[in-house]
Amino acid sequence: MSQPSPNVAPAVSSVPWANPDTASPTAAPGDRYGYAPESVARQSAPASYGRFPGVEYVNIQEVFADGGYTSPKPITNPMAKVALWFAVFGIFGFTLVVSIVLAIIALIQAQSLPERIGSREAIAALVYDGILVFVGLSIYLLGLF
Numbered sequence: 001m002s003q004p005s006p007n008v009a010p011a012v013s014s015v016p017w018a019n020p021d022t023a024s025p026t027a028a029p030g031d032r033y034g035y036a037p038e039s040v041a042r043q044s045a046p047a048s049y050g051r052f053p054g055v056e057y058v059n060i061q062e063v064f065a066d067g068g069y070t071s072p073k074p075i076t077n078p079m080a081k082v083a084l085w086f087a088v089f090g091i092f093g094f095t096l097v098v099s100i101v102l103a104i105i106a107l108i109q110a111q112s113l114p115e116r117i118g119s120r121e122a123i124a125a126l127v128y129d130g131i132l133v134f135v136g137l138s139i140y141l142l143g144l145f
Contacts, residue, residue: 057114077118080106080125087125090132100129 057075083106086099106122 075113075117077106077110077113077121079109080118080121082106083125084121084128087128087132090129096129096132099125103129 062073079102083099083102086095086102090096090099103122103125106118106125110116110119110122
């Protein structure tokens with residue numbers, strides 16, 4: 001058996017990015033590899049990247065707490081989800097009334113949340129509750145005749 005050849009890459013000195021000791025001409029101070037976005041300049045003016053969509057609702061102190069990057073807690077409307085689940089079990093009667101009340105509260109809360117988070121679930125709960133009420137009243141009225 002022959003021995004496998006060692007995987008040693010040859011040193012490339014003609015390519016500027018191959019040597020981390022020589023920084024790129026666009027490198028920021030302290031950025032050896034030239035990857036810092038602040039280091040990019042367009043015709044002697046720093047590049048403007050704008051704001052990433054959705055960051056206006058993020059608390060930066062929560063993201064960079066604990067010494068590392070932690071994703072921010074998503075903005076949710078748990079009342080809308082609860083209303084939808086109560087609507088699913090609305091055939092039992094009592095949960096139908098609870099679902100209607102919770103869905104109305106969730107719709108009011110959704111008005112103050114960005115992009116009205118939870119309004120679709122609350123509307124779905126109200127529509128499903130309306131269908132259950134219509135079917136229940138139809139069965140009741142058909143039973144009278």
